[in-house]
Amino acid sequence: MTQVISFIFWLLVVPFCIGLVPVKCIAEKKRNLGVILLAGYLLMWAVFEVITIPAVVWIQYHNFSIAMNIFMVVAVLLAVAGIVLWYMEGKKNEGKTNWLGLGNLKWSEMSLETKIEWFLLFALVGFQLYMSVTRASFDGDDAYYVVQSLMAQQNDAMYKNLPYTGRSADLDVRHALAVFPMWVAFVSVKADLHATIVSHVIMPLVLIPLSYLVYYEISKVLFADKRENRPIFMIIMGLFQLFGNVSIYTNETFFLTRTWQGKAVAGSFVIPMIFLMLFWIFDNDLKKEKIEEKEAAQATGAEKKAQKERKKQAQNIGLWIMLVCVNMTAGVCSSIAVFLVTILLGIAAFCLMLVKRDWKVPVKLGLTCIPNAFYVLLYLILSR
Numbered sequence: 568m569t570q571v572i573s574f575i576f577w578l579l580v581v582p583f584c585i586g587l588v589p590v591k592c593i594a595e596k597k598r599n600l601g602v603i604l605l606a607g608y609l610l611m612w613a614v615f616e617v618i619t620i621p622a623v624v625w626i627q628y629h630n631f632s633i634a635m636n637i638f639m640v641v642a643v644l645l646a647v648a649g650i651v652l653w654y655m656e657g658k659k660n661e662g663k664t665n666w667l668g669l670g671n672l673k674w675s676e677m678s679l680e681t682k683i684e685w686f687l688l689f690a691l692v693g694f695q696l697y698m699s700v701t702r703a704s705f706d707g708d709d710a711y712y713v714v715q716s717l718m719a720q721q722n723d724a725m726y727k728n729l730p731y732t733g734r735s736a737d738l739d740v741r742h743a744l745a746v747f748p749m750w751v752a753f754v755s756v757k758a759d760l761h762a763t764i765v766s767h768v769i770m771p772l773v774l775i776p777l778s779y780l781v782y783y784e785i786s787k788v789l790f791a792d793k794r795e796n797r798p799i800f801m802i803i804m805g806l807f808q809l810f811g812n813v814s815i816y817t818n819e820t821f822f823l824t825r826t827w828q829g830k831a832v833a834g835s836f837v838i839p840m841i842f843l844m845l846f847w848i849f850d851n852d853l854k855k856e857k858i859e860e861k862e863a864a865q866a867t868g869a870e871k872k873a874q875k876e877r878k879k880q881a882q883n884i885g886l887w888i889m890l891v892c893v894n895m896t897a898g899v900c901s902s903i904a905v906f907l908v909t910i911l912l913g914i915a916a917f918c919l920m921l922v923k924r925d926w927k928v929p930v931k932l933g934l935t936c937i938p939n940a941f942y943v944l945l946y947l948i949l950s951r
């Protein structure tokens with residue numbers, strides 16, 4: 568029972584409360600329970616990277632316990648800060664602010680066909696979760712990634728030993744900066760459960776639903792005016808995942824059979840999250856909102872116009888912060904993912920600059936990649 572409580576606390580309660588911090592600066596129409604959880608995981612993993620990588624590189628002994636104790640304190644403080652912000656905002660606006668997005672739930676307004684489609688989706692995802700847990704797949708990479716988590720759990724050392732033999736070894740830079748196995752080890756220690764069990768049983772129950780949350784938010788952007796198409800989109804995505812095992816290298820194969828590995832999270836969660844953030848920041852609705860706000864400001868005076876501008880800027884700041892956290896999460900998952908998301912953002916910046924005719928777009932997106940630049944610089948220094 569205590570293990571279940573620990574998992575709920577560290578994999579649901581803490582990330583959700585942390586997510587209340589960045590969503591304070593996000594437009595109310597984009598807030599909901601899923602977005603808060605996604606924001607919480609992104610911020611949590613970004614903080615984990617900042618704390619863990621220096622410990623891996625510069626602390627020789629007991630670096631795992633040192634890093635995890637610091638992370639635990641920072642994570643709890645962020646969670647408390649999120650609760651305080653939520654309480655203060657609700658008290659300030661007398662409960663009128665829709666912090667949790669509960670007003671966006673429209674189940675009662677759905678047609679019978681749409682409800683059936685959602686039921687099919689839940690059944691499809693449930694089947695994937697069931698198969699991932701009860702038919703756990705083992706491959707050669709488990710001998711490295713899972714064992715790294717296990718050695719950190721048992722030996723209180725991160726990337727100090729070769730997993731295949733257990734002997735001391737030089738720092739493996741290619742893997743050591745991707746600290747996702749250390750986060751798995753942290754969860755294992757807090758729940759007092761073997762890292763192999765956590766990797767193969769618990770992680771799919773967390774990471775697969777998180778990925779589908781991202782797909783759902785993307786569907787809300789793609790079908791903003793056609794809600795009935797969202798479950799169809801989600802079902803198609805689920806079928807792609809279910810029948811995508813045409814090679815051992817496809818993203819779908821990693822998604823369901825190697826879920827606990829950082830590169831699987833990078834392909835199934837981080838890269839779709841990049842697209843979602845670009846949709847949110849540069850969607851066409853921003854132009855409509857700007858026109859409506861300008862008209863309202865002209866009718867109510869310059870002071871109200873300035874207030875709305877400040878509010879709009881604050882809402883955009885939250886999205887940019889989340890994009891920075893996505894970039895940092897890529898480094899947690901895989902070293903190569905840092906290069907991939909940077910290239911992806913570079914291509915997006917170039918295309919958006921041409922479409923929007925705004926040279927500031929590449930500058931803004933480039934600034935979000937500053938953590939990637941530090942990551943690559945550290946990688947090159949350690950490699951030499």
